Amino acid sequence: MMTRRWSxxxxLSLAILVVAGIGWAGSDIFQRFVIDMLVKLVVVLGLAVFVGNSGVFSFGHASFAALGAYSSAWFTLPVAAKKIFLPQLPAFALSTQVGLPTGAAIGVAFASLVGLAIGVIIVQLSGLGASIATVAWLAIVTTVLANADAYTRGTSSLVGLPLATGIGAALVSALLALFIAFLFKTSRYGLMLQASREDEVAAKATGISVRAVRLWAFVLSAALVALGGILQGHFRGVLTVSQFYFEFTYLTLAMLVIGGIRSLSGAVIGTFLVAGCAEMLRIVSGGFEIAGLMVPALPGLREIGLALMMLIVLLARPRGIMGSREFTWPVKTG
Amino acid sequence: MIYVIQTLVDAVSVGAVYALSALGIGLLFGVMRLVNFAQGEFVTIGIYTLMLTVGLWFPLAAILTVFVVVLLALLADRLAFKPVRDADPATMLITSFALSYLLQNVLVLIFGARPIGFNIIPELGLPVMIGEIRIPRLNILTICVAAGLLTGIALFLRRTRIGIEMRAAAVDFRMARLLGIKGDRVIAVAFALTGVLSAVVAILFAAQTGTAAPTYGLQLALVGFVATVIGGMGSLVGAVFGGMIVGVVTVCLQALLPPELRVFREAFVYAVVIAILVLRPDGLFQGVGSRERV
Structure with a gap:
């Protein structure tokens, strides 16, 4: 049944396909940019499942990207590399090597379990208190990972992950994430959660168990963000703990907020727009030559540009570019 | 015994800095439900101001630092927060997050990301001997300054007209405005007070570490957040005690944890925070802002 909703x-699927197609046809550098953008889209859609529907901001989801990425790497790293870099891994992990799909399943499962455990605590708190608890949670995970040398090599980087995230894997994951986010948003539970976002007291009064729906959305969103983290790890081939800290949180939240947290079209538009601008700013801030004049590298310029962009959007359109609208195709619902 | 007393003095002086940081966050949350991420950058910019003026006579440098940070706080209110004041708290939260990121990276652009060392009043590092107990002068100064500032702010909030208006606004902002309190003015004063607190935190922090880096404020802001939450959001006394608790727990863990676990200290601190939240979701001192009213 084709409805307005499914249009x-x-x-959005078509937009993602077109972007991936252009990336596939483009130069190597451009293709890398598109893969990175699609991976970020998976993370942003994951964030949208919880933040978008519940209206509770989470600053802690980068932790699930990190947990997913590291736990999948324990299994996807070639055995020889593991024996050198992570000799203290448990024997069953040390002696097996699996492909990206199995590794991703392991990473997503692990991150979801952890998400369930911490989610139970976070949903006990009211909106802003919950946001701040997620900040504390991110600090815990980062500290533990940065010092768990036996599992992560601590502050040095873990190298040698198979480069399995190509444009195909990124595309399939982005479409999958979109489908799951869409299914959840339009489901009974998604609507209940959105009701609690608009008015928590009224939602409770109509019999919605706000904590329970928040918890399940939190776990689902942790799973999708973990998938994004896993893809990123197998795209770069290198994992560091700092890769999933403040900057990751900032960039993905900016994508979501600039597009509009209430709209999945917004999540997609925001990701493409911010990733595009970030790439251009990255090239500019790397230093360049214009008409024989050397412009030196300006570290921080990219971040400043992104922050200004986010502030301007927030001041002009506090609900993001899309607000709560979605792109629709006028179809007859007969 | 001597070790215990020294650790306690250490704990109280770290807790005092955290308490000031938390009070700054708590003030703005109380008056306008703003969770201000950018407070971290108020502190960082204070540290850099101090670094630039370190050649001057110290009291002058301190006054300049307070001046710059207060000005920055007022500008932030006017340019970034006033336009989103009527939006929901989540939008304000994200605005402050963006502002924090902006200021932090402006500092990276100007000064680079590496820490820069400088030294204000080296004599402060020298210890005072009380019997057999060695206490760094800086710790004594920190505790005295924090106690003085907290008393001053408590008096300000209880005895002056604008202070009482501010407390009224914290209980019910709309009602306070209906009764003739000027909302803009109350909020501006709250920002100015946050600026003063941030500047003092910057001075104490710089005296302790002797370095400036663009990310220093973030850590203090994080501590401020968790402190206000465990204290009970909206309660100023709660924020101060929350800050003190985080500081004392941090120093005690540093002293008590076995060496191989010491690197995980921050994780334990935040785990204690989450444990408090599980046991007392409304915080230790339940504030007026902790429950949504119908």
């Missing part, structure tokens, strides 16, 4: 899904 949004069709249009």
């Amino acid at each position: 949004t899904f069709a249009l």
Whole structure:
């Protein structure tokens, strides 16, 4: 049954397909940019499942990207590399090597379990208190990972992950994430959660168990963000703990907020827009030559540009570019 | 015994800095439900101001630092927060997050990301001997300054007209405005007070570490957040005690944890924070802002 609602899904899938197609046809550098963008899209859609529907901001989801990425790497790293870099891994992990799909399943499962454990605590708190608890949670995970040398090599980087995230894997994951986010948003539970976002007291009064729906959205969103983290690890081939800290949180939240947290079209538009601007700013801030004049590298310029962009969008459109609208195709619902 | 007393003095002086940081966060949350991430950068910019003026006579440098940070706080209110004041708290939260990121990276652009060393009043590092107990002068100064500032702010909030208006606004902002309190002015004063607190935190922090780096403020802001939450959001007394608790727990863990676990200290601190939240979701001192009213 084709409804107005599903036309949004069709249009957004088409947009993602077109972007991936351009990336596939483009130069190597451009293709890398598109893969990175699609991976970020998986993370942003994951964030949208919880933040978008519940209206509770989470600053802690980078932790699930990190947990997913490291736990999948324990299994996808070639055995020889593991024996050198992580000799203290448990024997069953040390002696097996699996492909990206199995590794991703392990990473997502692990991150979801951890998400369930911490989610139980976080949903006990009211909106802003919950946001701040997620900050504390991120600090805990980062500290533990940065010092668990036997599992992560601590502050040095873990290298040698198979480079399995190509444009195909990124595309499939982005479409999958979109489908799951869409299914959840339009489901009974998604609507209940959105009701609690608009008015928590009224939602409770109509019999919605706000904590329970928040918890399940939190776990689902942790799973998707973990998938994004796993893809990123197998795209760069290198994992560091700092890769999933403040900057990751900032960039993905900016993508979501600039597009509009209430709209999945917004999540997609925001990701493409911010990733595009970030790439251009990265090239500019790397230093360049214009008409024989050397412009030196300006570290921080990219971040400043992104922050200004986010502030301007927030001041002009506090609900993001899309607000709560979605792209739709006028179809007859007969 | 001597070790215990020295650790306690250490704990109280770290807790005092955290308490000031938390009070700054708590003030703005109380008056306008703003969780201000950018407070971390108020502190960082204070540290850099101090670094630039370190050649001057110290009291002058301190006054300049306070001046710059207060000005920055007022500008932030006017340019970034006033336009989103009527939006929901989540939008304000994200605005402050963006502002924090902006200021932090402006510092990276100007000064680079590496820490820069400088030294204000080296004599402060020398210890005072009380019997057999060695206490760094800096710790004594920190505790005295914090106690003085907290008393001053408590008096300000209880005895002056604008202070009482501010407390009224914290209980019910709309009602306070209906009764003739000027909302803009109350919020501006709250920002100015946050600026003063941030500047003092910057001075104490710089005296302790002797370095400036763009990310220093973030850590203090994080501590401020968790302190206000465990204290009970909206309660100023709670924020101060929350800050003190985080500081004392941090120093005690440093002293008590076995060496191989010491690197995980921050994780333990935040785990204690989450444990408190599980046991007392509304915080230790339940504030007026902790429950949504119908």
